[in-house]
Amino acid sequence: MKKDFQIHFEHFTAKNELTETEISLLKTAKKARENAYAPYSDFLVGCAVLLENGEIFSGNNQENAAFPSGLCAERTAVYWVAANFPDEKISKIFVVGGPRESSSKTPPIPPCGNCRQSLMEYETKQNQNIEIYFASLTDEIYKVSSVKDLLPFYFDSSFL
Numbered sequence: 557m558k559k560d561f562q563i564h565f566e567h568f569t570a571k572n573e574l575t576e577t578e579i580s581l582l583k584t585a586k587k588a589r590e591n592a593y594a595p596y597s598d599f600l601v602g603c604a605v606l607l608e609n610g611e612i613f614s615g616n617n618q619e620n621a622a623f624p625s626g627l628c629a630e631r632t633a634v635y636w637v638a639a640n641f642p643d644e645k646i647s648k649i650f651v652v653g654g655p656r657e658s659s660s661k662t663p664p665i666p667p668c669g670n671c672r673q674s675l676m677e678y679e680t681k682q683n684q685n686i687e688i689y690f691a692s693l694t695d696e697i698y699k700v701s702s703v704k705d706l707l708p709f710y711f712d713s714s715f716l
Contacts, residue, residue: 561708563700563705563706563708564700564701564705565698565699565700565705566698566699566700567696567697567698567699568695568696568697568698568699569695569696569697570695571695571697573697577606577648578648578650578689580612581604581606581612581648581650581689582604582650582652582689582691582695582697584602584604584612584614584650585602585603585604585614585650585651585652585691586602586652586693587602587614588602588603588604588614588615588616588629588633589601589602589616589629589652589653590602591616592616592617592618592629593616593617593618593619594617594619594656595619596619596621596623597619598655598656598657599617599653599654599655599656600616600617600653600654600655600656601616601617601628601629601630601651601652601653601665602614602615602616602629602651602652602653603615603616603629603630603632603633603634603650603651603652604633604649604650605633605634605637605646605648605649606646606647606648606649606650607637607641607644607645607646607647608644608645608646608647609644611641611644613633613636613637614633615629615630615631615632615633615634615636616629616632617629617632617653618632628667628668628670628671629651629653630649630651630667630671630674630675631670631671631674633649634646634649634674634675634678635674638678645682645684646678646679646682646686647686647687648686648687648688648689649675649686649687649688649689650689650690650691651665651666651667651688651689651690651691652665652690652691652692652693653665653690654692654693658692658693660694662692662693662694663692663696664690664691664692664696664697664698665690665692666688666690666698666706667688667690667706669707672703672706672707672710673707673710673711675688675703675706676703676704676707676710676711676712677712679702679703679704680712680713685701685702685703685704686703687699687700687701687702688700688702688703688705688706
């Protein structure tokens with residue numbers, strides 16, 4: 557039996573298509589990106605996390621000379637939130653990344669596979685979708701309504 561699935565997403569070409577909250581998340585992710593520690597790859601990523609209670613927190617990628625000891629922006633932010641606010645639900649995550657000397661040709665950067673799996677853990681835990689936005693530095697933005705749209709064949713605790 558053949559089964560198909562679809563990935564649903566929205567595409568925005570300018571930040572004026574976003575809500576005030578989403579613009580705030582975009583700005584927070586861009587600011588976090590500026591503080592990324594990426595001396596080896598020169599690939600800087602910032603992440604902003606919106607909790608259901610309205611608070612916004614951020615993180616950025618942290619590299620290490622002993623690869624793979626570094627950590628991506630998404631996991632830096634989400635793990636910090638989970639450690640400090642374990643009962644709060646995550647509503648939205650905004651990711652902005654690209655080379656240190658980014659050009660207008662750099663597309664929106666989605667979360668890597670490790671981050672997708674980690675985000676799936678929290679979406680499953682809270683039993684509520686997490687909206688994921690990923691943007692270029694020129695404000696081209698993609699949005700998915702659930703981590704499942706980025707990781708359709710996900711692994712979660714139901715397999716254990």
